[in-house]
Amino acid sequence: MELGNVVEFIDRQKMVCAVILEIKKLRLRLLTEANREVTLSADRLTHRCNRHLELSLGREILVETLKEISSRRKALIEHVDVKELWEVLNSEQEWIDLETMTEFCFPENPSADHESAVVRAFFNNRRYFKFNGSRFFPHSEEKVIQLDNRDKENARIERIVTNGSRWIKHLIHNETLSPLDLSEDEQKDIIEILTLAYLNQKESRYYSLGKKILKGVGIGMEDSRLLQVFVNLDVWDKDENLDLIRHGISPDFPEDVKGSAERLVKDAYYSNTETTYGTKRVNLTDLPLITIDGQATMDYDDALSIEKSNDHYRLGIHISDVAHFIKKNSLVDKEAVNRASSIYTPDRKIPMIPPGLAEGLCSLKAGELRPAISTFVQIGSYGNIVDVEIVPSLITVQRQLSYYDVNTVTDEDEEIRMLYDIAKKFRQKRLAQGALQITLPEINIWVNQDGSPAVSRINRESPGRMLVAELMIMANWLMAKFLSDHQVPAIFRSQPEPRGRLFKNNEGTLYQNWAQRKLLNRFALGHEAHHHAGLGLEAYV
DSSP, rough: OOOTTTEEEEETTTEEEEEEEEEEETTTEEEEETOOEEEGGGGGGEEEEEEOOOOOGGGHHHHHHHHHHHHHHHGGGGGGOOHHHHHHHTTTOEEEHHHHHHHHHHHOOOOOHHHHHHHHHHHHOOEEEEEEESSEEOOOOOHHHHHHHHHHHHHHHHHHHHHHHHHHHHEEETTOOOTSSHHHHHHHHHHHHHHHHHHHHHHHHHHHHHHHHHHHHHHHHHOOHHHHHHHHSSSTTTTOHHHHHHTOOSSOHHHHHHHHHHHHHHHHOOOOBBBSSSOOEETTTOOOOOEETTTOHHHHOOOEEEEETTTTEEEEEEOOOOGGGOOSHHHHHHHHHOOOOOOETTEEESSSOOOOIIIIIIOBTTEEEEEEEEEEEEEEETOEEEEEEEEEEEEEEEEEEEEHHHHTTTTHHHHHHHHHHHHHHHHHHHHHHTTOOOOOEEEEEEEOOOOOEEEEEEEETTHHHHHHHHHHHHHHHHHHHHHTTOOOOOEEEEEEOOOOOSSTTOOOOOHHHHHHHTTTTOOESSOOOBBBBBTSSSSOO
């Protein structure tokens, strides 16, 4: 290379013609056809030739000459048919140098301009040959098909971005495009891209593409007008719970699951009192049972009983035996495993199992015969546990009470009073063993039938809620001990000691309760029973 040589390089996906003004080792200072001076490595040159320009001609003449050379070379590109060359040469699968390729295209007296035209043509169309500036290697047919599909997809995406921007802009201004402007499939593609990007933000694979579409609209992903577009297109309702959609949670059950649940309800019977494992159920239908739940509750899954004999109590905690109806690996069971839990939102409840089971067959409704797992606890006069027995049972609930009902009759109702006393003594025992009683205000939010929001404060320390909470903790503790002692496989819950204790028992202020919660360690799940510091118990499920 010498000063004044005409060379070419790639800048921003374009071939640029330039002349060498200065050479310092392998660094070149060039004057381009755009009248710009650039410095770059000689390795970046895509074409060089012996064509020499006299630098003394002056900058203006040099630039005009470069433009003429570039224009002439661009005109020659149309004589280079890259696809036709590939069809002839692809069977060879060998590297072809620039000189040979130029002779294929321009057999008569090829010049540097012809070489440049070949380089430019192959740079513009890289579908058929691998290209490194001075050599060419034909792609295989499979590779060409792959690149062709890629180019088509890129063109499709470019069209989606362009038309998507126009369409959304029109929709924001309450206008529409004619059917000829945007096909139904394109509309679906644009809606899918934008909704997934809107829902999942940067976690969505469509986020960048969605941003490109909205950039053409002149709005951001968080713009409320975009949500209104989705509502206007009937993609979502105006009060749509986007979290449910984001996490793929469907309020509805699949048809086969609903059908299976309906058959379970229809075919349910109790003449066979054996459990799944052949154990006889104990008939407890004469035992007076009580359920205590919220006023709107329909799925009653636990009940309580209390009997007094001299100075001892016999506490019964009865849990609906759902497994009596829903067998392992059945359609309903698999759906329940997939859902993992019922979900409660201000405007709806999404059950783990179909309502016909959750609120019907498996619910401990008053006057209905139901299979259960009953835990009986013999309790001494000082609240000490004397004996525990866990049995499969058949039960019938007699009284269905709400928390409000219990709160109003705690002092007058003998059964409720005994349950409340046992619950208070059990809590004191837990606190003495290091349990943390964190009491913070709890707010209940729901949506009325007219769509208006409603708010109320829940008193977790009311007699009704407190006694149910404590007795359920007792049941889970006793069941954990039973499972651990008998080496029955189970998932146990535990919690390490907090990183600090700010108060004893339940004597903390509101601020101390809030701060104490920040010091709790996360609970853990495992297949062995370990201490649960928050509850003050040695085992828990």
